[in-house]
Amino acid sequence: MKYYYEYPRPCVTVDTVVFGLDEGDLKVLLIQRAQDPFAGRWALPGGFIHMDESLEDAARRELEEESGVKLAYLEQLYTFGNVKRDPRDRVVTVAYYALVKLSAHAPHAASDASNVAWFPAADVPTLAFDHAKILETAMARLQAKVRYQPVGFELLPEKFTLTQLQKLYETVLERLLDKRNFRKKLLKMGLLEELDEIEQDVAHRAARLYRFDRKRYAHLTKKGFNFEI
Amino acid sequence: MKYYYEYPRPCVTVDTVVFGLDEGDLKVLLIQRAQDPFAGRWALPGGFIHMDESLEDAARRELEEESGVKLAYLEQLYTFGNVKRDPRDRVVTVAYYALVKLSAHAPHAASDASNVAWFPAADVPTLAFDHAKILETAMARLQAKVRYQPVGFELLPEKFTLTQLQKLYETVLERLLDKRNFRKKLLKMGLLEELDEIEQDVAHRAARLYRFDRKRYAHLTKKGFNFEI
DNA sequence: CCAAAAGTGTTTCACTTACACCCATGA
DNA sequence: TCATGGGTGTAAGTGAAACACTTTTGG
Secondary structure: OOOHHHOOOOEEEEEEEEEEEEOOEEEEEEEEOOOOOOOOOEEOOEEEOOOOOOHHHHHHHHHHHHHOOOOOEEEEEEEEOOOOOOOOOOEEEEEEEEEEOHHHOOOOHHHOOOOEEEEEOOOOOOEOOOHHHHHHHHHHHHHHHHHHOOOHHHHOOOOEOHHHHHHHHHHHHOOOOOHHHHHHHHHHHOOEEEEEEEOOOOOOOOOEEEEEOHHHHHHHHHOOOOOOO | OOOHHHOOOOEEEEEEEEEEEEOOEEEEEEEEOOOOOOOOOEEOOEEEOOOOOOHHHHHHHHHHHHHOOOOOEEEEEEEEOOOOOOOOOOEEEEEEEEEEOHHHOOOOHHHOOOOEEEEEOOOOOOEOOOHHHHHHHHHHHHHHHHHHOOOHHHHOOOEEOHHHHHHHHHHHHOOOOOHHHHHHHHHHHOOEEEEEEEOOOOOOOOOEEEEEOHHHHHHHHHOOOOOOO
8 A cells, every 4th residue: 555645647627517508598607718629619617636536626616716607506527637638738527517507698798799609409519528428418417317306497497487487307318298297297296386376478478487496305305205207 | 627637636435335136135345444544344345546557447457456356247237535534634535336156256265364355234333434324325226227127137147946036136126025926027027037047955946947048138138128027 | 744835816095197178367 | 359478277197106926946
């Protein structure tokens, strides 16, 4: 058994796949690199960890620094550590994925004239490093997660209609759902608080607004309830 | 954007939770530390990564070096990077979990007079570092995974009886299953190859042996089949 | 012949699925 | 009054859960 200092150390970074929902489209936040390697290429936001912060803290800090988004949900995704994933040095990256409420972010504001932009998740430019693989992993994880944990709500505004919720699932799962069955199922779970409000400024009958009831979810979960779509 | 060498680097290790099934009991492989910190304490097998190997390669190498087990399954678990998880230095550890066929390992041989031993997963000694938390995470993951992926077979010998298989699920999931329903469900999946062999040396009616059909599983999976217990 | 585990079928109930029409509203 | 999406009920089918007895074999 050797002592620590005898071992060469890799760089450690965090990279985060930030998902947002923009009018029914799933988007990903990317940053255009200023420096080599891959100068000019789009990449996931991220950077080197500091010695006095946890991995998750590092992810949050980098996102705030680079893009100013406020995260609704953040979860560790996977750690990528292939030897040659960075051409300059050995770099291990701990990838996270995050969900944000784009409705609260003036999403288009971020993209003007800056090097930060939202891209459709299904149609991103060529990415730096192995970030395409990280994105792919994140998409798969989101798809799986959304089915058995109520994380989808983190993509919606606080108050939403059932149609918005259904569209969200259809977008993420990439298949159509039956309206009647979807509503029956979701309402029966008893996790949606029916509000005395309706959506505004629509050119047809306005839909009722709902809110996800976190306390009730926590309560039911303790009793063995299993969320599943 | 700064250059790499401006950043201090943490140590990076891999630690692996190795699960084995010993006569119906779920066991975990532990190693007794020879050096400080935590000299004398039991810990998960692991160690520092080399600059020329991937994370998974590092996990495999360390396991071979320290315990000589042959892995049936290896999957990345989670990366632990709290600032103070190692009292000496900043150490980020990428945790893996592994499944081995204990029947093929003469499990008790490893424990005599060495500092490597199998402990019941539900009853381990106080562990070094944050390894208790890593173990807990691994248990939760195994429990979740075993339900929707046929990884449980990696804990059994190549040929097994349906009762062995059921006991395995009962052990990992920590609840009893109905024999008739379990058999119906598993057999209906069509993933078990019924062999013309029976178990040997039992003092009662000998049970039929089965083998997990990997090719068929791969084939069905492509067609949209979903394994689920 | 007894102990021990292997092996098997049926009913009930809940949930999923498929499916089509009327309603409310703003333009 | 019309276009647009909001909102609802029912029947059929599928799968899960509950449940007990007979069979085989070795000792």
